[in-house]
Amino acid sequence: MAEKLGVYICGGCDIGANLDVDALAEFAQNGKHSAVVKVSKANPVLCSPEGRAAIEADIAEHELDGVVCCACSPRVKWDVFGFGKTQVERVNLREHCVWSFQDDKKMPGQMEVIAKDYINMGISKLTKSNVPDPELPETVKTILVMGGGFTGLNAAKNAAGLGYDVVLVEKADNLGGKAVNFRKSFPLAYPYDQTQETGLEALIAEVTGNAKIKVFTGTTVKTIEGAPGNYSLTLSSGDTMEIGSVVLATGWVPGDAHYLAPLGYGKIKDVVTTAEFETMASHDGVKRPSDGKAPQTVCFICDPGKFLEGVSYEAGAVCEPVEDLPEETKAEGEEGEEEEDSFVYPDKESAKHLAYSSELTSLVALKQANYVADDGGVAYILYDHMMVPGINEQYYKAAQDNPAVMLSKADVVEVKENGGSVVVVAKNTLLGDSVEIVADMVVLPTAMVPTTAADPTINLVYRQGPAFPDLELFDGFADSNYVCFPYETRRTGVYAAGAVRQPMGLGLAREDAAGAVLKAVQCIESANHGVAVHPRSGDLSYPVFNFMRCTQCKRCTEECPFGALDDDEKGTPKPNPSRCRRCGTCMGACPERVISFDNYNIDQIGSAIKEVKVPDTLEEGGPRIIVLACENDAYPALDMAAMRGKGWSPYVRFLPVRCLGSVNAIWVADAMSKGVDGVMMLGCKYGDDYQCHFMKGSELCSRRKENIAESLGRLGVEPERVEQYELSIDEYDKVPSMIADFVDNITNNFGPNPFKGY
C-alpha cells in the first residue's frame, strides 16, 4: 500500500497549453486524496533531467513510497519515470486527455473533468498497489533436449556451450534423426549456392564427446513433473533426474502417403516420395522400384496442393486408402493411449501438411534433381510456384543452372503408366497448354508432419493434461504464436525448435536450436529471480490466492491458458509461479475474487472505476463510458490514434488491463452500480488467427461477457451497455468510429443507466 504519494503534473507536449497544470496540482494536493498526497507539483517538462531530479529530491525528502506521473503514455519514457523501489503510476494525460480531446459544444470544459478523473484514478490505483516480493526458488541448471536429430544435437551443443548441463533424449537407437538419410543438405553457409554435407557425424561426435551432455538413446520421456526451474524427469528407462527447462526438438515424420494416391503413389511402382528418394540417394543410389535400374529421367512434381484443390482437407477424406503401402508412418501407438485416465490425443495429421511443407518442396526438388544430374540423368521439375524463401534464392539460381535440370510451371492433372515409363500429364505449362512428359521415375513431395500431431510427446504431469493444448489450431505443430513469440509453446519452460514447430530445412533448424536454447536459459534464469519469462518478461508480480474464501470451483485451474495451476484432490488450486505468465486470466475467472496480484487486483481496478465522477443526469455532464483496454494491442492502438491526431468523445475513460482475460465481472458491476452508462472492452482478435499474448484472453472474455449480460438483464440493465470489440494493434484508425458508435448507441438508443444517481 503506497501511502505517501507525490503527484506530478507535466506541462509539456501540449498539456500545459490546454490545461491549467498548477490548478491540477492544487486539485491533487487538496482533493479527496489529500490524506495520502504528500507532495503535488506541476513541472513544465517532467521528463527533463530537472523534472526527474525534482521527483527524486521529493522522494528523499518526503520518503515517498509512490509517485503519480501525470504526463504521457506509460508506453513511452518508462526508463525516465522509474524510481527504484518507489512505485510509479503513470497517468496518461497527453494521449488520453489532451491529444485525443474532442470538444462537445453543448458541454464545454470537459478536458479538465477528464484530467481530474484520471488523476484521481491514478492516485487510487497506487494506494491499492504493493511491491511484489516473490519467493526465489533454487533452480536446476540442466536443460532437457528432446530429440537427437539435427536440431536436438545443435540445441544440446549450444546449451552446453552456454555452460548448462544437458540431458539429450533420443527415441531411436542412434543419434542423427532424419538427417541420417540425407545425402546432402541445402546450403548452410555463404555463398549459399551449393548443397553441402550435413556435417552430422562431426556434430554427433561433438555432442557425445561433451562431458556436459548426457545422451540417452533408445529412450523416451515418460513424464515431466513440476514447474520450470524444478522439473523432475522420468525416462522410459526408469531413470529420473532434475531438469530446469526443456527444448523440444522431436522433429517430424513423413506424412501419410495415402494423400498422394491421386498422383499415382501406391499404384505405380516407380512413383515415390522425396523422403524415399532421399534415402535411396544417400545409401545405394537411386533405383527404380520396378526393375532396380538407375533412372535416366526423373520427374519431380512439386505441388500436389494444386492437384488436391477442391478436395476436403478433413483428415482421411481426400481419397480412399491404398492397400499395399510401405508401413512407415504408423510408428506411434505405444504411448498416450495407455495412460490411466482415459486421455485421448486425436491425430492432427491431414492433407494440409503437404501444403505446409511446400516451402521445402521446391528446395528438395531442386536438390534431388541435382542428384539426378550428378548421376548422369536428366531431371524435370514441375512446379506451381518455386518457393525458395530468403537466402535460398541463391541456391535456386545455382541449382537451376544445371543443364540437366529442366523446370516448368505446370498444373499436373494425371500420372499414368505407359510401357515401363511413367507419363505425367500437365496443363498450363510454360511448354504449352497440355503436355505429356515421359520419365523413368516420378517423385512426389513428402509432407512433414510434426511428431506432436499424433502424440503428446512432452508427457507433462499437469492438471490440464500431458500435451500442449489446442494444437489443432496449428495442425499439430508445437507452436503458440510464432509471429510474436517463436519457440514458445503453451507450456512455459518448454521451447520448440526445428520441424516440430514448423517445416524447415537444416539451416533454419540450426538457428531454431540456438533460439530455443536461449529461451530455455532465460526460463531457468527467470524462475530463480522470481520473474515472468515472457511475454511480461521480468514481471515480479505473481497471483496470490486467498484460500480461505476459495470454493474449489476449479475455474482458474481450467481456464489458465498455460496450465500453471494444478490442484489437490478437493480441487484447491496449487499455484506454480514459474509456469505462470502473469496475465491474470485466473483473476478474471474467479467468482469469489480470491486471486490477486500485489500491483494488479480486483479492488484496485474496481476502486479506480469508482473514481470516475459520474454526473447524475446526462444533461448535467454527459454520459460516462468505461473502456477496459488490453494493454498489449488495444492500448497501443489508442496511443497511436492519439499521436496521429484522432479524437473521440470526452465521456470515455480508459483503464488498461493486462489482458481481457483478467477482467473480472465485478468491475462491470462496479461501473454499472456507479451509474456508468456503458462499458467497452477493447481486446485483441481471437479465434483461429488469434493475436492474444495470452492465447485465450479475448476469447474467454467474450464468453464471460455473455454471463455478465445475462446478470445485467436480470437487474434491468440493458445487456447492450457492455460490449467487447476486437482491435489489433495496427487498427488505430478504427478507434474513433468504434468509440463514437458505441457512445452514440448508448446515449441515443438506451439513454442513461437506470442506476444513475443512486
Added chain:
Amino acid sequence: MSNNVRVQPDLKFVKELQAVGGESLKKCYQCATCSVVCPLSPADSPYPRKEMVWAQWGLKDRLVNDIDIWLCHNCGTCSDLCPRGAKPGDLLAALRNMAYRQLAPLGFIGKLMSNFGGVLMLALVPAVIYLAIWVAQAAHFGTAFPLFAPGEGHGVWEPVANGKVIYGGLFPGDYFIDPIFGAAFAFMLVCFYLGVQKLLKGLKASPAVYDLTGAEKPGMLAAFIDTIKHEVLQHSQFNDCGEDEEDKKRAFGHKMVMYAFIILMVVTGVVATGHWFGAWFLEHVMGLKDPFSKFIALLGSTPMPLHSVVKVAANVGAVMLIYGLMQLTKRRQGLDPKKQGSNFYDWYLLYVIWAIALTGVGAEIFRLVNIKYLAYPTYFLHLVAVFMLLAYLPWSKLGHLVYRIVALSYAKTIGRIPMGAAK
C-alpha cells in the same frame, strides 16, 4: 488425351545451344520481362520468353523451325533488363548462328565457318587460287610486281619497266577474276536456294504456337515486296529495335553499311556490264564503233579516272562502308559482356567487311601512288576477303540478308507480323 503434346527434352541440344552463344540460357526463370520490354515482339506468344524455356528443355524441333528468331533484330534490350542475366538476346543470336550453320547444304562449310580455325582453312581456298595465278603470272612477266602501260583495246596491258600498277594486268579479269567470282557467286546462289527451301519447309512444318485467325494473310510475292520496301530499304523494324542512343546509332550504322554495299554492288554491276556487254559484246563481237557502244565500254574500263561518276560512287560507297563499320564496331566493343555477348559470327562478319573495306581502299591508294610492293599484296588480300564474304555467305552471319528477308516475308504470309503499311 491425344491433344497432349509429348515433350521431348534433349539435353545434348541444350548443351549445343550453350556452346554456340546461349551459355546463360539456364539462368532464365520465366518472369517474361524480356518479352514485355522487347519493342518488336508481337503481343501474342511473344518471344523471347518462350524460346528461353524451350531452350532449357532442349526442344530442338520447336527451336530450329521457330520463325520468331528472325523477327528479332537483336537490340539487346531484353538482355539488358533481364533480372537474372540470362541474355535472351544472345540465345536468339545463337539460334540464328545455328541456322546459318545448318540451313545451307554442305554442312562441313557451316562447321568450319563457326570457328576461327575453320575460317582459316576456308580462306586457304581463295588464297591458294590467287597465289597460283600470281605465281604463274610472275613467271610469265619475269617479275611478281610488274608495271604496265595501256595496250591496244580495252583491258589490254603491256608490261613496261616504268609503267603503272595495274591490277588487271597482273590478274586479268577476263580469265581469272570474273570467272572465279562468277563461279563463287553461282555456288553461293545455289546454296542459298537450297537453304531457303529448307528454311521454308521447316517454318511450314512447325506447329503454330500463336493464334493467327483473323490476321491478314497476303501472298508471298506481295509480302516479299513489302519486306524489301519497309524492313530492308527503310529499316523499319531495325529503327524500332531499341530506344537507346546506342540502338539508334546501330540502326544508322547498319543502314550505312547496307547502302554502301548496294552502291558497291551497283558499281560492280556497271563495270561488269560495261566490260562484258560494251567492250566484249558490242565492240568486240558485234564490231560496233558508235558513241553509245563506246560509252558503255568505257564504263567497264578499269582503272577509272577519279572524276568518273562510277569511281566517285565507288569511293562514296567505300567511305560510307567504313563509317558504318566504325559505328557498328564501336558499339559492339562497348557492349557489357555481362549483358550481351558477342560471338564468333558477329566478329567474323565485322572483320571480313573491315578487311574488304581496308584492302579495297588501300589497294586504290597504293595503286594511285604507284607503290607496287604494297599495292599487289593488298589487292591479293582484297581478292581473298571478297571471296570469303561472297562464297561463304550462306554460312556466315550475313546469311541473314537472305534468310531474314525470306522469314519476314513468310511471317507476313501467315499473319505472324503485319504488312509494313499496317504498322
